[in-house]
Amino acid sequence: KANLTVFDTEKEWILTESDLRSKSVNTPFIGKKMKGRAVAVINNNKLTRVA
DSSP, rough: OEEEEEEEOOOOOOOOOOGSSSSSOOOTTTTTTEEEEEEEEEEETEEEEEO
């Protein structure tokens, strides 16, 4: 079983608290423009669309 992440290096987006997967929201990046984002993940033969 292969694992694969499809990453868009040109995707621009703003980080929000709801984007975080951690219980901690300690980051100076909330509200900042980011460049690059995972758009799909294949894990254990299952496709998950991220963005």
